[in-house]
Structures are given as structure tokens and as C-alpha cells.
Amino acid sequence: MTAVRFKPTLLAALLASSLFQAAWAVEPFVLKDIRVEGLQRADAGTVFASLPFRVGDTYTDDKGAAGLRSLFATGLFKDVRIQIDGNVVVVVVEERPVISRVEFVGTKEFDKDNLVKALKDVGIGEGQPFDRALADRAEQELKRQYLTRSLYGVEVVTTITPAERNRVNVTFTVTEGEVTxxxxxxxxxxxxxxxxxxxxxxxxxxxxxxxxxxxxxxxxxxxxxxxxxxxxxxxxxxxxxxxxxxxxxxxxxxxxxxxxxxxxxxEGPRYVITGVKLDGDYLGKEETFRKLITIKPGEAYRAEDVASTIKAFTDRFAAFGYAFAKVDFRPELDRDKGQAVAVLVAQPQRRVYVRRVNVAGNSRTRDEVIRREFRQFEAAWYDGQKIKLSRDRVDRLGYFKQVNIETTEVPGTADQVDLTITVEEKPTGNLMLGAGFSSAEKFTLTASVKQDNVFGTGNYLGVELNTSKYNRTIVVSTVDPYFTDNGISRSYDVFYRTSRPLSTQGGDYEIVTPGAAVRFGVPYTEFDTVFFGAGAEQTAIHGTTGLPVSYQLHREIFGERSLSVPLTVGWARDARDSTIAPTSGRYQRVNLEWGVAGDTRYLRSDYQFQQYLPLTNRYTLGFNGEFGYGTGLSGKPYPVFKNFTGGGLGTVRGFEQGSLGPVDIEGAYVGGNKRINLNTELYVPFPGAGNDRTLRLFGYVDAGNVWGETEAVRWKDFRASAGVGISWVSPVGPLKLSYGKPFRYFDQDKIQKLQFQIGTAF
Missing domain, CATH: 3.10.20.310 (membrane protein fhac)
Structure with a gap:
């Protein structure tokens, strides 16, 4: 015999309805009053609103039965009865107990706040009516949460404890077990x-x-x-x-x-593509579409090539305004010969234009901050490339967890669509307190308060502090990314820096540089930005013990305090797939600093080029080149505090940080006005880490050096090293550990085979 189970609420409603009809069948009458008895917390208005009859209506058995069903459906009542007292209907209710407290015992894998939120979604939460069926659902939901963590042996026991005033406490006791x-x-x-x-x-x-x-x-x-x-x-x-x-x-x-x-x-047979055919309607532009084909006849079939070709076709159709174009791949197969002809069938549908662009989900960020990134305008032809670019630009703001654009047809029209960009806000403020340790600078403290989206305006405000043995900095910065309506940005920096070059003799001197700068960024393409700005900084040389001769000469020429007013010009393009763990793409930057006023006159330039090549989906080859040059102008020497330094992580590994280049007679490594760094790295998966890109091994070869003003750049002066290392994006920040050995060096060089750094980007 098969047992039939009913939900308690439904069963009670059915029983009440049948009993009502059997025992309380009455002749229809006109209602003079309705009374409600048994209420403790629920509002009487809730009961009256659920009843299908009012005072003055004709009461019938059918209306009474409907009222019972409606009241049970609210989920507020454990029992409901209707009694007739003359021409008065008395509704007697017994309220469900209310959940006073939800507790968890034995939960270690999940944060309790997350579990409380998950159970609220199934109807179990403080202040909600208690239902045993909902408690069973909550128990199953808890188990489901644990299954996502591979804890298949989890056991959950639900305990209901009555409390005063018709309340209950719900306790879930969890035995998590071992991970499967x-x-x-x-x-x-x-x-x-x-x-x-x-x-x-x-x-x-x-x-x-x-x-x-x-x-x-x-x-x-x-x-x-x-x-x-x-x-x-x-x-x-x-x-x-x-x-x-x-x-x-x-x-x-x-x-x-x-x-x-x-x-x-x-597996099936292996197919070689013998040709590509275009079928369907290509708007008379077949040759334009043929140039987009990446499928190569004579080579084995590649799904990636087919997918990229179809995407290129649909994007091109979208650029012509055909938002709903379809391109199907229908291969013609010769199984005996293992050959296939790729047939691409196009259906452009109809051309449409955008009626309206809507913004949704931005509870904090102003509409204009999102709209100004859009390149698809209202009342213009639909352009898929501009829409994708708009979505990417909004996503790159960094203010949102998700950015999606939905295209919907306008009812009653055949050539109009609306675009709705939906964003999910995320916290854009950042309070960071951290510490780092490097083999060169020992213990460092970093602290910062940053807000990337101040008051939802899209502006940036930040305060940063960094301490180390050789460099200490405090910087206050603000950026307005849309200083003008056409996207020119403006940034202000106020800073105070102290530095002390690496020295073998020690000493009590230091170089103190307070200053301020303003910079503007002008986007001249969607991917390139030119920067220009101006600043003012004063350099003071304090102390005498162990002061390098080059700094003594600087003080003799310019005095203990010297003022510089530099102008800056720069250009940057970043096409890497990731800034932390890149596997493909290119990065370039150029920066020129020109001291045009004040005590010093100089020109300082720096160019960096990076290229990442994915050898396979797990192996990446990276190249980095950096070239720096500085010179004095107007007959004045190049300022020593603008020198380049080399050696250590970021330049030529295997040599002590900042130890390359000219050495002062006092034993200080003061750097030089010319620098070349050449780096090659091969990234491979860490054994046992699978395809995890946050933990990788690398082998490297570095070469480079720093030269002074009177020295010529010669190949024989290059230092070079090779080694291996570990790159890990750890919970406390990026970590890079390398062990290498110089294979081109000189006797006076300071060798440091093991080098590492924690808490800073690389």
C-alpha cells in the first residue's frame, strides 16, 4: 500500500473545510457583525482582509469555506474555526508560534551570518512564523550548503524549544564530519x-x-x-x-x-577542414565577412576558430545595426575521408536603433557616472561594438561586482530596442593596514585609506603611508576622472618623502623631499592615454656623517635646500589580461620629466615594455625591458636625487637591492643617470597546484646595469643572472621569492642569491 502524505497546512484546511460543511451547514443570512478571537500578535486587519465576506453581505457555506482556506494560506495560523452566533460570524484562530531565536551548534565551515541569510531565503528567521515543514526545508538547505564544500557526511539535527508568549527557539546541531x-x-x-x-x-x-x-x-x-x-x-x-x-x-x-x-x-573521426562556404544573407558584403574568417582550410577542425568566426560575424552584423543576427555552423561531413566543409549560414534579421538607455541597480553611484562611459547613444543605430565597449568601460571603473547589458524589443515596433545596463554595487572604500618584509629593506609598515567612488561621484581620494629602511613616504591623492565632459582627468598629489641610498659606511644623513603635483590625462583612443602635468618639490639634504661626495657636491652647487619645478608628459597602453598574473598581452609606458624652473634643470625619461606570450594554457613566457636616461640642462648638473638605481627584484636579481651602478668614494650606491633592465621569465604551474595561476614557478634570466654621467653604456659592463622563483598571490598580499646566481659580475659587486618581498605588488 502506498502512503499518501499531505502538508500539515493543507491537511488542516481540508479537514476544517469538510467539518465545516458537515457540521456547520447553515442557511444563507445577512451578516450583521464579524468578530475575531484568539489573536496575540497578528493584526485583526490581516484576518478581515483574508475573508471573502463583509458586514452586510449574504453569508453562505461556500464563502465560509473560502475564508478558511484563505486564512490558512497566510501561514500565520495553526488552526482556524468559524462559528455562527445568530447573524454574527466568529472567527476563532490559533496563531503559529513565532521564531524567537535561530542558533547553530557545531558549524565551523561557514560563517553563521551567511547561514542565517541562507535560511531566511527558505522562510526560517527570527520574527517569522514557525512551520515544521519549513524547518525541514531549512535542514535540507543546510545540508546542501555543506555539500558544496565536499562535506558529504554532514548530519543536521533540528531541535525546537518552546518559549514564553507562544514563541520557539530553533537550534540546528551540525556534525560536519570530514571532507570527502x-x-x-x-x-x-x-x-x-x-x-x-x-x-x-x-x-x-x-x-x-x-x-x-x-x-x-x-x-x-x-x-x-x-x-x-x-x-x-x-x-x-x-x-x-x-x-x-x-x-x-x-x-x-x-x-x-x-x-x-x-x-x-x-571520440569519433578526426576531421580536416577542406573549405569554407558562406550561405545566407550577408548584406552584399561577403568579401568584408570573408576577411573575418579564422577557420583555416587544410588544418584540423578547431572549435575555437569556428566560435571566433561566428562571434566576429555577429559583431559585424551588430555594427551595421542588426542586433538579432544569427550565424549557424552547419558542416558538410565526409566521414570516410575525415574531411569537412565549414558552412556558415547567416540570417541578419532586421536593423534596429536604440530608443532608450536605462540604468538599474546603482543604489550609490550616480547615473551620470555610468552614462558618461557609454559609447552607444540613444536615437542612434544599434552598434554591437559600441555596446560592448560601453559595458567594458563601465566594468573597468571598478565600482561594481557585475555589469550586464540587456537588449529588449520595444512593444509595438519592429525597429526599436531599449538597452538596460544593470550593475551590482560593491564597496569601493579600502582601509588597509599591513606590514611587509624584504631582504633589502627589512620590516616595512604600510597603511592607506582609499575611496575610489567618493559620494558616488566617481572621484578618487586616498591617503597612503609607507615606511622602510631606505624610503619613507606619505602621499595624499585625489583624482577627478571627468574633469571635463570629454573625459580629461585631473589628479592632485601632495607628498613627503625621505630616502637614504644604500651605503657600506653607514651615516646619519637623509634626503627629505616635500612636494605637490597636478596631472591631467587625455584619452586619445579608447585604449591609449596621454598624461601631462606639473609639480614643485623641495629637496633638503640633512646630516653630514657618511654623506656621499655626490650629495656634498649637490649641496655646494644648489645649497642645502634646492627647489625643482618639473613638467611631466607620459603615455600608457595596457593590453594585458591581468595586472597581477598576466598570461598574454602587452604593456607599454613612456614618462618624461622636465625640470624647467627652480634651482635645477634636467630631463629624465623612462620607457618600459612588457610582452606575455601564452605558450600553452599553462605555460607563459614573459619579456620586460626598461630604459631610463637623464641629463642636466642649461649648464647645470643632473640632480643626484633623480638618479636611477638597479639590482634586486624588479631590475637584475641576484644582486643586492640598489647596489648596481657607480659607487661613491664614501661607499654609497648613489645610482646613475642611465639604466637598462632586460628580463625574461618562463612561468610554469606549481607541481600539484593544477591550473591555479595564483601560485606559479618561474625561471628567469636578467641583464642590465646603471651608468653614471661620465660613463658610456657598454655591453661589457652588463651584469646578468639566472635563477628560479615562486610567485604567489597570498592572502596577505603578493609574494615573490627568487633564488639565482649571477653569471656575469665583477669582484666588487654585492651578491644576494635569495631575495623575496611580501606585501607589495610585483
């Missing part, structure tokens, strides 16, 4: 590629000595789905157009401690 680990992953049906090759495409792994950090041995369905897509992409990009994943089995051990994964694949 992946014991084995097997792939069957593969012939073209080995199992180890396919497993290397997956982020999920079996246990290893680094899985405590990567957690790649903890199963999650979403991770497995992503890995299956990675395997599929691997095949589809190597000619296996008909590849399929036939089945996936996930088995858990009886003790819920081990998981075994079995993946069965069907």
Missing part, C-alpha cells in the same frame, strides 16, 4: 589521447601534497561540469568534431569519505 576527497578519476573510450593528457585538462584531481591549498581534490558538480567542458574543448580544437561525453558516473563510498569519478567518451 576524490579517490580516483578514470576516463574510458579515449584512443587518440592518453588518460594522463586528458586528466591534465581538469582542475579536479586526486589527492596530492598541495591539495590542502588548491582544494582540487574536493568534488563539486560545478567543477566537474567545467572540467568536462575543458575535455570537450580539447578534442574539438584538435579535429574531433563529433566528440561526445557519453556518461559520467560519480560514486561515493559507504562511509562518505571517498568519491570515484568515471567518464566515458566517444
Amino acid at each position: 576527497k576524490i579517490k580516483s578519476i578514470r576516463i574510458t573510450g579515449n584512443q587518440a589521447f592518453s588518460e594522463s593528457t586528458l586528466l591534465s585538462q581538469m582542475d579536479l584531481t586526486t589527492g596530492g601534497y598541495l591539495t590542502w591549498y588548491t582544494k582540487s581534490d574536493q568534488y563539486a558538480r560545478s567543477k566537474l561540469n567545467a572540467d568536462l567542458e575543458s575535455i570537450k574543448a580539447y578534442y574539438l580544437n584538435r579535429g574531433y568534431l563529433e566528440f561526445k561525453i557519453e556518461s559520467t558516473q560519480v560514486a561515493i563510498s559507504p562511509d562518505k569519505q571517498d568519491i570515484s569519478i568515471a567518464i566515458n567518451v566517444t
Whole structure:
């Protein structure tokens, strides 16, 4: 016999309705009054609003039954009865208890605030009516949360404790158990590629000595789905157009401690593309579209090439105003010969223009801050490229967790659409207190207060403090990214710096530089920005003991205090895929500083070029070159405090920080007016870390040096080193550790094979 279970609320309503009809059948009458009895917390208005009859209406059994159902549906009452007293209806209710407190016992994996929020979504929270069915749902939701962390052995016991005034306390006692680990992953049906090759495409792994950090041995369905897509992409990009994943089995051990994964694949034949055909309507611009094709006849089928071609086609259609264009890939297959003709079928649909651009989700940021980044205008033809650029520009502001643009047709029209850009705000303020330690500067303290979106205006305000053995800085900065309506930015910096060059003799001297600067940024393309500005800074040389001769000469010429008024001009383009762990793209910057007034006259220039090449999806080759040059003007010497320095992380590793270049007779490394750095790095995955880009090994070769004004740049003066290192984006900040050995050096050079830095970007 099959047991039929009813929800308590529904069952009570049905029983009440049937009893009402059986025992309280009455002749219709005109209502003179309605009374409610048994209320404790609920408002009488809630009861009256749920009843389908009012004073003066004709009361019937059907209306009474409907009233009972409506009152039970509110979820506020445990029991409801309707009694008839003459021409008066008496509604007798018994309220559900209200949850007074929700408690958790034994929860270590999750923050309790997050669990409280998750349970509120299923109806369990302080001040809400208690329902046993909802408590059961909450228990299942808790278990679901733990399953996402691979805690399959979790047990949850719900305890309901009555409290005074018809309230209850709900306690969830959790026994989390041990994390369930992946014991084995097997792939069957593969012939073209080995199992180890396919497993290397997956982020999920079996246990290893680094899985405590990567957690790649903890199963999650979403991770497995992503890995299956990675395997599929691997095949589809190597000619296996008909590849399929036939089945996936996930088995858990009886003790819920081990998981075994079995993946069965069907490869199918390997296809070579013999030609590309265009079918459908291409607006008479077939040659324009053919130039966008990345599919290469004579080579194996590659899904990436097909996808990029289709995207390029739809983007081009969108640029012509066809927002709903469709491009389908329909290959013509010759299975016997393993050949395929790529057929691209285009349906441009209709051309439309944008009626209105709406902004939603910005509770703090002003509309104008978002709208001024838009390159798609209202009442203009729909342009997919401009819309994508608009979305990217809003995203690059850094004020939002998510930025999405939705295109909707305007009802009643065939050629109009509305765009709605929806953003999700995120905190843009940053209070940071931290400490760092480097092999060169020992202990350093950093502190900053930054607000990237002050009062929702899009302006930046920040205060930064840095202390170290050789350099100390306090900077107050503000940036208005739209100082003018056409996007010219303006920034102010007020700073106070003290520095002390690396010396073998010690001493009590220091160089103190207070100053201020203003800078403007002019975007002349969507990706390039030119900067120019002006500043004023005063340099004071304090102390005499151990003071390098070059600083003594500077003081003799310019006095103990010297004023500089530099103008700055710069250009920057950043096309890297990441600023912290790049794998592809290029970065370039040029900066010129020209001292035009004050006591000093000089020109200081610096150019940097970086290129990252993805050798595979796991190996990256990076190049960096930096060239600096400075010279005195108007017959005055180049200021010693504008010298370049070299050696250590960021320049030529294997040599002590700041130790390259001319050495003063006092033993101080004062740097020079010319610098060249050449760096090459090969990044590889850390063993056991899978595809995690936050933890990587690298091998490097560095070369470079610093030269003084009277020295010529010669190859024989170059220092060079090679070594290995670890790059880790740690919870306390970026860390870079390198161990290398110079293979081109001189006897007087200061060698430092092991170098590291914590708490600063690299």
C-alpha cells in the first residue's frame, strides 16, 4: 500500500473545510457583525482582509469555506474555526508560534551570518512564523550548503524549544564530519589521447601534497561540469568534431569519505577542414565577412576558430545595426575521408536603433557616472561594438561586482530596442593596514585609506603611508576622472618623502623631499592615454656623517635646500589580461620629466615594455625591458636625487637591492643617470597546484646595469643572472621569492642569491 502524505497546512484546511460543511451547514443570512478571537500578535486587519465576506453581505457555506482556506494560506495560523452566533460570524484562530531565536551548534565551515541569510531565503528567521515543514526545508538547505564544500557526511539535527508568549527557539546541531576527497578519476573510450593528457585538462584531481591549498581534490558538480567542458574543448580544437561525453558516473563510498569519478567518451573521426562556404544573407558584403574568417582550410577542425568566426560575424552584423543576427555552423561531413566543409549560414534579421538607455541597480553611484562611459547613444543605430565597449568601460571603473547589458524589443515596433545596463554595487572604500618584509629593506609598515567612488561621484581620494629602511613616504591623492565632459582627468598629489641610498659606511644623513603635483590625462583612443602635468618639490639634504661626495657636491652647487619645478608628459597602453598574473598581452609606458624652473634643470625619461606570450594554457613566457636616461640642462648638473638605481627584484636579481651602478668614494650606491633592465621569465604551474595561476614557478634570466654621467653604456659592463622563483598571490598580499646566481659580475659587486618581498605588488 502506498502512503499518501499531505502538508500539515493543507491537511488542516481540508479537514476544517469538510467539518465545516458537515457540521456547520447553515442557511444563507445577512451578516450583521464579524468578530475575531484568539489573536496575540497578528493584526485583526490581516484576518478581515483574508475573508471573502463583509458586514452586510449574504453569508453562505461556500464563502465560509473560502475564508478558511484563505486564512490558512497566510501561514500565520495553526488552526482556524468559524462559528455562527445568530447573524454574527466568529472567527476563532490559533496563531503559529513565532521564531524567537535561530542558533547553530557545531558549524565551523561557514560563517553563521551567511547561514542565517541562507535560511531566511527558505522562510526560517527570527520574527517569522514557525512551520515544521519549513524547518525541514531549512535542514535540507543546510545540508546542501555543506555539500558544496565536499562535506558529504554532514548530519543536521533540528531541535525546537518552546518559549514564553507562544514563541520557539530553533537550534540546528551540525556534525560536519570530514571532507570527502576524490579517490580516483578514470576516463574510458579515449584512443587518440592518453588518460594522463586528458586528466591534465581538469582542475579536479586526486589527492596530492598541495591539495590542502588548491582544494582540487574536493568534488563539486560545478567543477566537474567545467572540467568536462575543458575535455570537450580539447578534442574539438584538435579535429574531433563529433566528440561526445557519453556518461559520467560519480560514486561515493559507504562511509562518505571517498568519491570515484568515471567518464566515458566517444571520440569519433578526426576531421580536416577542406573549405569554407558562406550561405545566407550577408548584406552584399561577403568579401568584408570573408576577411573575418579564422577557420583555416587544410588544418584540423578547431572549435575555437569556428566560435571566433561566428562571434566576429555577429559583431559585424551588430555594427551595421542588426542586433538579432544569427550565424549557424552547419558542416558538410565526409566521414570516410575525415574531411569537412565549414558552412556558415547567416540570417541578419532586421536593423534596429536604440530608443532608450536605462540604468538599474546603482543604489550609490550616480547615473551620470555610468552614462558618461557609454559609447552607444540613444536615437542612434544599434552598434554591437559600441555596446560592448560601453559595458567594458563601465566594468573597468571598478565600482561594481557585475555589469550586464540587456537588449529588449520595444512593444509595438519592429525597429526599436531599449538597452538596460544593470550593475551590482560593491564597496569601493579600502582601509588597509599591513606590514611587509624584504631582504633589502627589512620590516616595512604600510597603511592607506582609499575611496575610489567618493559620494558616488566617481572621484578618487586616498591617503597612503609607507615606511622602510631606505624610503619613507606619505602621499595624499585625489583624482577627478571627468574633469571635463570629454573625459580629461585631473589628479592632485601632495607628498613627503625621505630616502637614504644604500651605503657600506653607514651615516646619519637623509634626503627629505616635500612636494605637490597636478596631472591631467587625455584619452586619445579608447585604449591609449596621454598624461601631462606639473609639480614643485623641495629637496633638503640633512646630516653630514657618511654623506656621499655626490650629495656634498649637490649641496655646494644648489645649497642645502634646492627647489625643482618639473613638467611631466607620459603615455600608457595596457593590453594585458591581468595586472597581477598576466598570461598574454602587452604593456607599454613612456614618462618624461622636465625640470624647467627652480634651482635645477634636467630631463629624465623612462620607457618600459612588457610582452606575455601564452605558450600553452599553462605555460607563459614573459619579456620586460626598461630604459631610463637623464641629463642636466642649461649648464647645470643632473640632480643626484633623480638618479636611477638597479639590482634586486624588479631590475637584475641576484644582486643586492640598489647596489648596481657607480659607487661613491664614501661607499654609497648613489645610482646613475642611465639604466637598462632586460628580463625574461618562463612561468610554469606549481607541481600539484593544477591550473591555479595564483601560485606559479618561474625561471628567469636578467641583464642590465646603471651608468653614471661620465660613463658610456657598454655591453661589457652588463651584469646578468639566472635563477628560479615562486610567485604567489597570498592572502596577505603578493609574494615573490627568487633564488639565482649571477653569471656575469665583477669582484666588487654585492651578491644576494635569495631575495623575496611580501606585501607589495610585483
